[in-house]
Amino acid sequence: MKGRVIVLGTHQGHEAAALIVDGQLQDLLIEGDADLFAPGAILRGVLDRQVKGQGGAFVRLPGGVSGFVRETKGLAPGKPVIVQVAGHSEPGKAVPVTTRLLFKSRLSIVTPSSPGLNVSRRIKNAGDRARLESIAAGAMEGSHFGLILRSAAVDADDQSVAGDIAQMRTLAEAICADIDGAPELLLASPGPHEQAARDWSDPAPDEVDTGDGAFARHGIDEWIDALLSPVVRLAGGAHMAIEPTRALIAVDVNTGGDTSPAASLKANIATARDLPRQLRLRGLGGQVAIDFAPMPKRDRAAVEQQLRQAFRGEAAETSLAGWTPLGNFELQRKRDRLPVATILKGSA
Helix, strand or coil: CCCEEEEEEEECCEEEEEEEECCEEEEEEECCCCCCCCCCCEEEEEEEEEECCCCEEEEECHHHCEEEECCCCCCCCCCEEEEEECCCCCCCCCEEEECCCCEECCCEEEECCCCCEEECCCCCCHHHHHHHHHHHHHHCCCCCCEEEECHHHHHCCHHHHHHHHHHHHHHHHHHHHCCCCCCEEEECCCCHHHHHHHHCCCCCCCEEEECCCHHHHCCHHHHHHHHCCCEEECHHHCEEEEEECCCCEEEEEECCCCCCCCHHHHHHHHHHHHHHHHHHHHCCCEEEEEECCCCCHHHHHHHHHHHHHHHCCCCCCEEEEEECCCCCEEEEECCCCCCHHHHHHHHC
16 A cells, blocks of 8 residues: 555554554554653753763652753752653663753744754755745744754745744743742653654655554554564565663574575665664664674675665664674664553553
């Protein structure tokens, strides 16, 4: 099935959203534990002690939760600070937070700590850029906050863009002014349905399916079940196994029964192309170590090129470190979501 379809429904009692492109599941959002501060939430905390050697400080958050912030310039211990959850924490560790707040909507992003008016680089037409820059300048007049107009703004009328900016500016100004007081949740992170509408609308979907049975109609429940297995089948009988450990995500590539000279390169390239999607769908991040199928060193460049191309444009910040002396490839992906297996295990 060709086209771009957004499906808004539930899975095992969790609010969930799925993005299907040309018949393939491309993205998946499932609501996690409501007691956890999900990425995007904005909180008032109290700065605690600085940690020498780690380049940051602990922050006391609502409910006795501990956060860790790296931007401490101008902050004093014992004073309130407004922070935004930047990612999910590892078990037993503090929640990563940042003072660089982002107020996101479908059309705009207000950036209190980064002044300047910017238009998405994806908008190439000079006339469109000039029109949006003019709207941005008028809507942000008198504010020292920064603004980014997202690519979806190019298809919206002037009034809608200006209204969107005004709404985000008002919200940002109100929250940033609410500095005094005890630790408190100031703005909850968006749920899957809200986040899908905000982040998946460009390009515009061909269909949005909602309501009872939406996931069943598109076979998404079966896709999610497949994500709970570590094994991902590849063409020609090959497969990769994606297995989270306490320290890292291990990816092992196997050619299966194909012992031809080209089998390893084919399996490795197939893995490189699909790995970003698999990590995204499974909600996996942190250090990733890939044990590719054995291949001559001369083929490494081709595989690495495919990896870099596949990860280009990923929303989650990713750093490709390169090859280790043992022949593995390492990368670091931001923990921007809870693992799907963790969410569903908690509801079992």
